[in-house]
Amino acid sequence: MNSARMIFTSDCSTVSYSSSGTHLLSSGFVLPRRYYSTGFNPLPLPSLRTQSLPLRCSGSSFVSSVSVNPEACAKVIDGKATAKQIREEIAIEVSRMMDAIGVVPGLAVILVGDRKDSATYVRNKKKACESVGIKSFEVNLPENTQEEEVLKFIEGFNEDPAVHGILVQLPLPSHMNEQSVLNAVSIEKDVDGFHPLNIGRLAMRGREPSFVPCTPKGCIELLHRYNIDIKGKRAVVIGRSNIVGMPAALLLQREDATITIVHSRTPNAEEITRQADIIIAAVGRANMVRGSWVKPGAVIIDVGINPVEDAKNSKGYKLVGDVCYDEACKVASAITPVPGGVGPMTIAMLLSNTLTSARRAHDFR
Amino acid sequence: MNSARMIFTSDCSTVSYSSSGTHLLSSGFVLPRRYYSTGFNPLPLPSLRTQSLPLRCSGSSFVSSVSVNPEACAKVIDGKATAKQIREEIAIEVSRMMDAIGVVPGLAVILVGDRKDSATYVRNKKKACESVGIKSFEVNLPENTQEEEVLKFIEGFNEDPAVHGILVQLPLPSHMNEQSVLNAVSIEKDVDGFHPLNIGRLAMRGREPSFVPCTPKGCIELLHRYNIDIKGKRAVVIGRSNIVGMPAALLLQREDATITIVHSRTPNAEEITRQADIIIAAVGRANMVRGSWVKPGAVIIDVGINPVEDAKNSKGYKLVGDVCYDEACKVASAITPVPGGVGPMTIAMLLSNTLTSARRAHDFR
Numbered sequence A, B: 001m002n003s004a005r006m007i008f009t010s011d012c013s014t015v016s017y018s019s020s021g022t023h024l025l026s027s028g029f030v031l032p033r034r035y036y037s038t039g040f041n042p043l044p045l046p047s048l049r050t051q052s053l054p055l056r057c058s059g060s061s062f063v064s065s066v067s068v069n070p071e072a073c074a075k076v077i078d079g080k081a082t083a084k085q086i087r088e089e090i091a092i093e094v095s096r097m098m099d100a101i102g103v104v105p106g107l108a109v110i111l112v113g114d115r116k117d118s119a120t121y122v123r124n125k126k127k128a129c130e131s132v133g134i135k136s137f138e139v140n141l142p143e144n145t146q147e148e149e150v151l152k153f154i155e156g157f158n159e160d161p162a163v164h165g166i167l168v169q170l171p172l173p174s175h176m177n178e179q180s181v182l183n184a185v186s187i188e189k190d191v192d193g194f195h196p197l198n199i200g201r202l203a204m205r206g207r208e209p210s211f212v213p214c215t216p217k218g219c220i221e222l223l224h225r226y227n228i229d230i231k232g233k234r235a236v237v238i239g240r241s242n243i244v245g246m247p248a249a250l251l252l253q254r255e256d257a258t259i260t261i262v263h264s265r266t267p268n269a270e271e272i273t274r275q276a277d278i279i280i281a282a283v284g285r286a287n288m289v290r291g292s293w294v295k296p297g298a299v300i301i302d303v304g305i306n307p308v309e310d311a312k313n314s315k316g317y318k319l320v321g322d323v324c325y326d327e328a329c330k331v332a333s334a335i336t337p338v339p340g341g342v343g344p345m346t347i348a349m350l351l352s353n354t355l356t357s358a359r360r361a362h363d364f365r
Helices: A060-065 A079-101 A116-132 A147-159 A178-183 A196-203 A214-225 A245-254 A269-273 A342-361 B060-065 B079-101 B116-132 B147-159 B178-184 B196-203 B214-225 B245-254 B269-273 B342-361
Strands: A004-008 A015-017 A106-112 A135-141 A165-168 A234-238 A258-262 A278-281 A299-302 A306-309 A317-320 B004-008 B015-017 B106-112 B135-141 B165-168 B234-238 B258-262 B278-281 B299-302 B306-309 B317-320
Touching: A079 A116, A079 A214, A079 A342, A106 A116, A106 A147, A106 A342, A116 A135, A116 A342, A135 A147, A147 A165, A147 A178, A165 A342, A196 A245, A196 B196, A214 A245, A214 A278, A214 A299, A214 A342, A234 A245, A234 A269, A245 A258, A245 A278, A258 A269, B079 B116, B079 B214, B079 B342, B106 B116, B106 B147, B106 B342, B116 B135, B116 B342, B135 B147, B147 B165, B147 B178, B165 B342, B196 B245, B214 B245, B214 B278, B214 B299, B214 B342, B234 B245, B234 B269, B245 B258, B245 B278, B258 B269
Parallel strands: A106 A135, A106 A165, A234 A258, A234 A278, A278 A299, B106 B135, B106 B165, B234 B258, B234 B278, B278 B299
Antiparallel strands: A004 A015, A258 B258, A306 A317, B004 B015, B306 B317
């Protein structure tokens, strides 16, 4: 439980990591997929590794160096409540579709191997599907399954008219080529939205992706539902992963924000982030974005879900975001909490993409 | 010759356009494709519309308001010479390939209609191919050709092993669906690199596009050949077109620059651009980027090629970039001229992509 070490300097504004502390950080700014691509905050799983951090990132040095009102507090962007509302809307639409044309949207999930965390995510997706009336199809294959076997199942689901979305739970066992497995999913059923053709369409003006990747879609949906203006705003996306940072930036640009993508090779990330009206943090580093990084009044969407040691907690850890909430909420105008922010939105967007796919397949409006 | 009007305010730093002056500007920040996607600076064609501009954009107001050395001059990034060198390198490789395996790379160009400018571009491409030993295939179809006819030719070239690159000259006649015609080009022969699958791969870490679009590739090639560091630098791309701005930003990000994309909805474009170590301007607005937009020492790649009125010129116009060269060269450390900058690089990159395609098809290294 102590694989990562974070060293705070005396003024609390500079953070460095020891070389041994790279487990969660080894991908640089790329948040490990299993922490957010599933739509649920990670449950207390034995395989979780925590970062060793002070539990509170704020300190007197921050408060004294930045002009903030210690009593001020940003509006909380409640992802849990918003996701619940969206699931209710989806349930109504699923039921309307069933009544009108007798079609039930279907989502197939393929799980290979026996990772406990993956099994939990798959179970959660299944439960979420059931809660809105989407039929879920589940395939569990042993760790030593051959790639061809997985491809055969994908092909079957590609052909199956009862299946409108296909999801391959990652990570796959190391003997498989993740890229070719994912590419086998029909573009019409790629509800994850990770196919390069989808990403290309997302990047291009005048083109429309079949599906928008769930986590970045969830981020933008939160901004929309909280009536936060995007057009003409400066947006800084921290992290350039294929599944969150990059598509989030493309989405913001589609809505006429001026985007900057900050990443592990950006020397002055703090200075650049401080220019943002909207910050999307998707890095996978606990509390990296400090209060001093935030322009007063900025809106913060925190995608990170990082377990950090917490002796007071019976599980031995707690979850924090990429943003130091205690500090940032004193400067920002609105902020997502962790947990309960972006996390619950991802799976709501997965359900939404599945419904969209079913509607499209049956030309149902 | 006077369809566009530009109104300078007294301090020369704010530019606005009259509503009647939108011919060249109607796409907002999107540079009309015919001005740069062909690899050649536009030749004196009767259809060119000019912008009505003072011939020199610098004035005492700029020099007095920005701290510059009026004698200083940036290094000129010579696109013409660099393109010539690249063409020579390609010619050597083409000849080596012919000698080794008897294969000649082939580029097919499809031209529909009788636009004089398009005909000129196609002729120039053909000449460029010949100059390096690439075989060119040309199809000229009348304006009223049916889309299916064009698709048939594309299909034929897709199948033809002597053709390694296929290029459909744009714009197509208005009765055709540009998107479906372009999508018909096999991804293996899409030397323009505009297929969404290519763009998606360009955007994604760990993926490689089959081809990188020619103009942005030419921009980066200039930076490389002039040993300009990209990694860790701030880069501002002005313009978010599918064929220049957006892919240029993705390319810079692949090389670890921190990118910001400024566009027509960016309220403070000047302030943001002034933060850049590298500026790529691809807007299609004559002299839009003034000296005051440039950080001292920045490197400027000017993609714009804009005809502006010039009574002294026998043709009645001259070509200028998106950057006010006279002002910017006093602040920047290096800058591309217009003409003779990015323009000649585009077609060199088209030849390079065609060679790459032929090598790939025959596994020739």
